[in-house]
Amino acid sequence: MMTIRWKHVLALIVILPIAGLLIGWSGLIGIRASSGHWAVTDWFLHWVMRSSVSTAAITVQAPPLDNPALLPPAAGHFESGCATCHGSPAQARSTAVLGMLPPPPDLKGVIGSWTDEQLFEIVKHGVRYTGMPAWPVQTRDDEVWAMVAFLRRLPDMSSGQYTAMAGLATGRQVARMSAQAITCDSCHGEQRLGEDSLIPSLSGQSKTYLMNSLQAYVQGRRPSGIMQQAVSTIPEDQLREFAAHYASQPQPLHRSAADRSLVARGQELAEKGRAADTIPACLSCHEREGGNAAYPHLSGQKVPYLETQLRLFRGGVRGGSSYSHIMTEAAAHLGDEDITALAAYFAGRESVGP
Amino acid sequence: MTDDRLTGSECWPIRSRLFIGRITDRADARSFYRAGLMLAASLLCSCSGPQSALDPAGPEAEDVAILFFTMVVGGALIWCSVVGILFYASRKKHAYDAGQASRIILWCGVVFPTIVLGALLSYAVWLMPNIRPGFGEANARLRTIDVAGEQFWWRVRYQNAEGSAAFETANEVRVPVGERVLFKLTSPDVIHSFWIPVLGGKMDVIPGRENHLTLMAEKPGTYRGVCAEFCGPSHAFMAFTVVAMEPGAFEDWTKARASFDGARDAEGLALFLKHGCSACHAISGTEARGTIGPDLSGFGERGSVGVGALVNTQEDIARFIRNPSEIKPGARMPHFSMLPETDIQRIAAYLKGLQ
Numbered sequence A: 001m002m003t004i005r006w007k008h009v010l011a012l013i014v015i016l017p018i019a020g021l022l023i024g025w026s027g028l029i030g031i032r033a034s035s036g037h038w039a040v041t042d043w044f045l046h047w048v049m050r051s052s053v054s055t056a057a058i059t060v061q062a063p064p065l066d067n068p069a070l071l072p073p074a075a076g077h078f079e080s081g082c083a084t085c086h087g088s089p090a091q092a093r094s095t096a097v098l099g100m101l102p103p104p105p106d107l108k109g110v111i112g113s114w115t116d117e118q119l120f121e122i123v124k125h126g127v128r129y130t131g132m133p134a135w136p137v138q139t140r141d142d143e144v145w146a147m148v149a150f151l152r153r154l155p156d157m158s159s160g161q162y163t164a165m166a167g168l169a170t171g172r173q174v175a176r177m178s179a180q181a182i183t184c185d186s187c188h189g190e191q192r193l194g195e196d197s198l199i200p201s202l203s204g205q206s207k208t209y210l211m212n213s214l215q216a217y218v219q220g221r222r223p224s225g226i227m228q229q230a231v232s233t234i235p236e237d238q239l240r241e242f243a244a245h246y247a248s249q250p251q252p253l254h255r256s257a258a259d260r261s262l263v264a265r266g267q268e269l270a271e272k273g274r275a276a277d278t279i280p281a282c283l284s285c286h287e288r289e290g291g292n293a294a295y296p297h298l299s300g301q302k303v304p305y306l307e308t309q310l311r312l313f314r315g316g317v318r319g320g321s322s323y324s325h326i327m328t329e330a331a332a333h334l335g336d337e338d339i340t341a342l343a344a345y346f347a348g349r350e351s352v353g354p
Numbered sequence B: 001m002t003d004d005r006l007t008g009s010e011c012w013p014i015r016s017r018l019f020i021g022r023i024t025d026r027a028d029a030r031s032f033y034r035a036g037l038m039l040a041a042s043l044l045c046s047c048s049g050p051q052s053a054l055d056p057a058g059p060e061a062e063d064v065a066i067l068f069f070t071m072v073v074g075g076a077l078i079w080c081s082v083v084g085i086l087f088y089a090s091r092k093k094h095a096y097d098a099g100q101a102s103r104i105i106l107w108c109g110v111v112f113p114t115i116v117l118g119a120l121l122s123y124a125v126w127l128m129p130n131i132r133p134g135f136g137e138a139n140a141r142l143r144t145i146d147v148a149g150e151q152f153w154w155r156v157r158y159q160n161a162e163g164s165a166a167f168e169t170a171n172e173v174r175v176p177v178g179e180r181v182l183f184k185l186t187s188p189d190v191i192h193s194f195w196i197p198v199l200g201g202k203m204d205v206i207p208g209r210e211n212h213l214t215l216m217a218e219k220p221g222t223y224r225g226v227c228a229e230f231c232g233p234s235h236a237f238m239a240f241t242v243v244a245m246e247p248g249a250f251e252d253w254t255k256a257r258a259s260f261d262g263a264r265d266a267e268g269l270a271l272f273l274k275h276g277c278s279a280c281h282a283i284s285g286t287e288a289r290g291t292i293g294p295d296l297s298g299f300g301e302r303g304s305v306g307v308g309a310l311v312n313t314q315e316d317i318a319r320f321i322r323n324p325s326e327i328k329p330g331a332r333m334p335h336f337s338m339l340p341e342t343d344i345q346r347i348a349a350y351l352k353g354l355q
Helices: A006-026 A039-059 A068-086 A107-113 A116-125 A141-156 A159-166 A184-188 A207-218 A225-231 A236-247 A260-272 A303-314 A324-331 A336-347 B002-010 B012-018 B026-045 B059-091 B098-131 B136-141 B247-258 B266-274 B314-322 B341-352
Strands: B143-150 B153-159 B165-170 B172-176 B180-186 B192-195 B203-205 B211-216 B221-227 B240-245
Touching: A039 A116, A068 A141, A068 A159, A068 A184, A068 A225, A107 A141, A116 A141, A141 A225, A184 A236, A207 A225, A207 A236, A260 A336, A303 A324, A303 A336, B059 B098, B059 B211, B143 B172, B143 B192, B143 B203, B153 B172, B165 B247, B172 B247, B180 B203, B203 B211, B240 B247, B266 B341, B314 B341
Parallel strands: B143 B180, B172 B240
Antiparallel strands: B143 B153, B153 B165, B180 B211, B192 B203, B192 B221, B221 B240
């Protein structure tokens, strides 16, 4: 009987990788999607994936997701980014997509098997060796959570509800084959922006600011998975047209908040700033007669949008045009109550200036 | 001359290797004398100038200078006598007996130092009220200037006779000659130290409290003050201008400043406001009322841009606007390099014109 010596072990350590390389080089390993996985491989890969997601989600804590305003931006993004593979309540998965390995699941059936935290993990980071991409940016957890909130409602959503939520153009066309059209107005249309909307109103904004923002999205200087996905493939001429279109629209109507004292606090801060905390007056730059068109118009934007943007600025992740660092500096010392007050003030402010 | 220089500099390393310690060589000795003279000259140079405590322009600084020179001369005398005695002792043939030695130690080691140190201490303590004059009630009637040390500049506020704020300026302190002035020193961020060497001692500027310092200028002139406590990356760029003016000229200046009009160059002002500079900066006579950064009224006549970082020319101002933190690390002002160059130049010209 042969005894195992350390020389044999060493030989094995050297030979095994070489053998592995040889097998790879020989081309004997099939990579055809057509033949599918063995059942055991399929089980193993899914088992590893589920375990990995569960473990990674341990440290994730879901915020409240019952705000209906989270749904429209996520629905719009789902239509432009996710429906191609996963299908949607308005559109089944295509045959081509079903030929992928693994085939992207019909989410109706699988959403229920994941917790919110696990969904967040999958949507934010994607899944390796499948077609599932990561969220386009890693700094916008707020967007990912909105998507989770949307996914939670997806299984029970009718085609009509989905179409309305994503703002898809529904004009009837005979024998139309492609998916329903998603446009800027699907999300940004003035009539679609409720008071609780997270989506900015673009109407009457300066052309310079709109174009700067679109370019910032395209170049990745303003991180947003939703907007980068929406505009990254659109040629610059067309972006310029978009900007000109919205710039020519009338500015949004303001609606004063009920809390007068909150508005008064916001007004005080907007007009005078608070030097002790190195917070400059917002109106030194914004909505100034003859002011720089790169500084956006704020009046009439909805409270949740203003709050979100101010928080992103304060956290240093908002980014934007080549002017955005000024705002990052200006917002750095805002308190939570300052942000609430400022949002209330500008949402209800009578529009003046550019 | 040329030969001397060659002998002095090029041969020195070889000589030092070959004849360590032998510096009696004539050429070497000459170069040593020359080096010594140059050193002395450079030391003497730093005895005068706009930032020298040894070239006083006020009574406190004068007392400090006298104290310093007294110490130097006294110290030199003592040092010479100690060296002399040492020399004498090494030459002396016969040893002292124990009794004599004890007496010498008693007189030279105990009595003499006690008297000298006691005298110095009394002198310094006697000087103290002169160096830190006017504590307490006496200050109430003095002309007051509020100075705040901030990262990395000085906010300077002048008060009316009634004690209310008259106007604000920055990085420049103007005082009337012959009048004692009270500085109220505060800081919103970290510890700084306010020091005008030609006028007196320094005083720490501490967050959360108000320190008082009174100074009097006796000689008109333009001097330099500094931050004397490390306060961050641009601590060295907190050197402010001090102008001691004849009382009449000073009154004229305060009147001019209190009614300063920054709106004469309407086009420049419009650009200044357009880009939002007024969020942080104020200019009298305009709607620019920001108080986060330095007040820019009269900016054109200040001694420097960026508090001692650059000379105050239009090009320097434009450079600072383009990228402050490149010139002054840690500066709070954001960079404005994205503005059109023509706008930057125009704003710089406007600021230079604020005189």
